[in-house]
Amino acid sequence: MGEDEVKTAGFTYTVLGERKKETNAEDTVAIAKKMADADVALLVFCGGDGTARDVLTAVSMSLPVLGVPTGVKMHSAVFAVNPQAAARVVMRFLYEALPLREADVMDVDEKAFREGRVSAELYGYVLAPYEPHLIQANKLASPMTESELRNQAAIAIYIIENMKPDVIYIIGPGTTTRTIGDLLDAKKTLLGVDLFHNKKLVANDVNEKQILEAIAGKRVQIIVTPIGGQGFIFGRGNQQISPRVIRRVGLDNIIVVATESKLRSVKTLRADTGDPSLDAAFRERRMKVAADYSIEHEMRVE
Numbered sequence: 001m002g003e004d005e006v007k008t009a010g011f012t013y014t015v016l017g018e019r020k021k022e023t024n025a026e027d028t029v030a031i032a033k034k035m036a037d038a039d040v041a042l043l044v045f046c047g048g049d050g051t052a053r054d055v056l057t058a059v060s061m062s063l064p065v066l067g068v069p070t071g072v073k074m075h076s077a078v079f080a081v082n083p084q085a086a087a088r089v090v091m092r093f094l095y096e097a098l099p100l101r102e103a104d105v106m107d108v109d110e111k112a113f114r115e116g117r118v119s120a121e122l123y124g125y126v127l128a129p130y131e132p133h134l135i136q137a138n139k140l141a142s143p144m145t146e147s148e149l150r151n152q153a154a155i156a157i158y159i160i161e162n163m164k165p166d167v168i169y170i171i172g173p174g175t176t177t178r179t180i181g182d183l184l185d186a187k188k189t190l191l192g193v194d195l196f197h198n199k200k201l202v203a204n205d206v207n208e209k210q211i212l213e214a215i216a217g218k219r220v221q222i223i224v225t226p227i228g229g230q231g232f233i234f235g236r237g238n239q240q241i242s243p244r245v246i247r248r249v250g251l252d253n254i255i256v257v258a259t260e261s262k263l264r265s266v267k268t269l270r271a272d273t274g275d276p277s278l279d280a281a282f283r284e285r286r287m288k289v290a291a292d293y294s295i296e297h298e299m300r301v302e
Contacts, residue, residue, distance in 0.1 A: 003015055003019070014038070016031060016034040016035060016038065017030065017031050017034060025050070025054045028045070028047075028051060028054040028055065028058070029054050029055075029057050029058045030058075032045070032054065032055050032058030032059050033058045033059070035059075035063075036058065036059045036062050036063050039063075040063065041063075041064070041093075041094065042063070042064045042065070042066060042090065042093055042094070042129070043055065043059060043063055043064070043065045043066070044065075044066045044067075044068060044086070044090060045065070045066075045067055045068065046067075046068040046070045047067065047068075047070055047071045048069070048070070048071015048072055048073045048074050049071065049073045049074060049075050049076050049105070049106060049107040049108070050071065050073070050107065051067070051071065052067055052076045052078055052079075052105045052107075052126075053105055053107055053123050055067075055126065056105045056123060056124050056125075056126055059126065060124070060126070061102070061125065061126060061127050063127065064093070064100055064126075064127045064128060064129060065078055065103075065126040065127060065128055066078065066079075066080065066086060066089055066090065066093075066128060066129060067079035067080065067086075068080060068083050068086045069081075069082065069083070069086075069136075069235070069236075069272060070083075072236075072237055072239060073107065073108055073236075073237065074136070074236055075106040075107065075108060076103065076104055076105045076106045076107075077103040077104045077106075077128070077135065077136065077137055078103040078104075078105060078126055078128045078135075079135070079136050080134055080135055080136070081134060081135070081136050081230075081270055081272065081302070082235075082270075082272040082279070084276070085134040085135075086134075088131075088134055089129050089131050089134050089135065092129070092131065093129040098129040098130060098131055099129075099130045100127045100128065100129060100130060101127070101128060101130040102125040102126075102127065102128075103125060103126055103127070103128035103135075104122055104125060105122070105123045105124050105125065105126060106121065106122055106123065107121060107123060108121075136230050136232075137229045137230055147261075148259055148261055151259040151260060151261070151291075151292060152175065152176050152179040152259055153179060153183065154292050154293040155176060155179070155257050155258075155259065155290050155291070155292060155293070156176075156179040156180045156182070156183045157183065157293060158290055158292070158293045158294055159180055159223065159255065159257060159290065160180060160183060160184060160199065163196075163199055164219070164221075165198060166197075166198065166218075166219065167197070167218075167219045167220065167221055168195055168196070168197050168202075168214060168215050168218050168219070168220045168221075169195070169196040169197070169220075169221050169222075169223055170193060170194075170195060170211060170215070170220065170221070170222045170223070170241060170245070170249070171188065171193065171194050171195075171196060171222075171223045171224075172193055172222070172223065172224040172225065172237075172238040172241060173189070173190060173191050173192060173193065173237055173238055174190070174224075174225040175190065176225045176257050176258065176259060176262075177223060177224070177225050177257065178190050180196075180223070181194065181196075181201065184196070184199055184200070184201070186200070186201035187201070187204070188201065188204075189204055189205045191205075191237070192204065192205030192206070192240075193205070193206055193211070193238060193240045193241060194206065195211070195214055202214075206240060207240050208239075208240050208241075208242045208244065208245060211240060211241070211245050212244060212245060212248065215245075215248060215249070220248070220249045220253060221249065221253045221254070221255060222241060222245075222246070222249050222253065222254045222255065223255045223256075223257060224238060224241070224254070224255075224256060224257075225256065225257050225258050225262075226256065226258055226262065226266055226269055226270075226289075228262045228265050228266065229265045229266070230266070230270065231266040231267070231268055231269045231270045231302075232269075232270045232271070232272060233254075233256055233269050233270070233271060233287070233301075234246065234271045234272065234273050234282075235270075235271060235272030235273050235274065236272070239274075242273070242274075243273045243274060243275035243278050246273065246278060247278065251281060251282065251285065254287070255288075255290065256269070256287050256288065256289045256290070256299075257289065257290045257291075258289050258290075258291060259291065259292075260291050260292065263289065263291055263297065263299075266299075268299060268300055268301065268302045269282075269287055269289075269299050269300070269301045269302070270301065270302050271283075271301055282301040283300075283301050283302060285301065286298045286299060286300050286301070287299055287300075287301055
């Protein structure tokens, strides 16, 4: 895991363990333990919350840990905001002595999420370099209060009233976006990406290929909501809306929706699409965010 990459980069390296064609969680735990025994300065891993839990199992608080976000779920506070930020954190930690903090390792309860409840469980803490601009916060669930539900409904009504005929709407995951489906009397998935046309659900839980096939030659808009506490509108939980899809739709045809309480937890929007040039294009603009009925805010993207 990683030998070919460090060799290509010209690093001096030591191989721990043996090469395998396929690896699993047990391999991650075993290698992380070997790294701890080898007294490495910083353990850097690529993955999502599941990998973070494996690393927690192996090393606990025995050495500093940093996650490079490459998974689907990244609720834990151990991840850099994107791979480029992870590289900067590593350099600053090694050469500028960044402080360490106890970082939450979280993972979502999939069963509860599919039942409409956002429940992220805390599994423990690891030591992580502290750089608040480059390390993400843990995901904050939206409080399901009456005012929050009313806010979500007001946003959904505003979006529905402004839906254009003969436009395909790619609607991302989340409780706020799901409310749009609820008010259209459609069973929109909570975790998945769904397609709507003329205010009717036309496809559930689609992947990138299905999206590209459905929108070919059509007018299209994307509706997404940022992750609470983190601000990601792309690259966390909605990888089906890929760089190819976003480029096909166009940045001007992206609609961001978020309740006022969520916006209070988000200082800026973020995009980690995996395409550096596309992420840079996002950073050159400010996005309008529908936060209530006919109320929009402008937010910058990092």
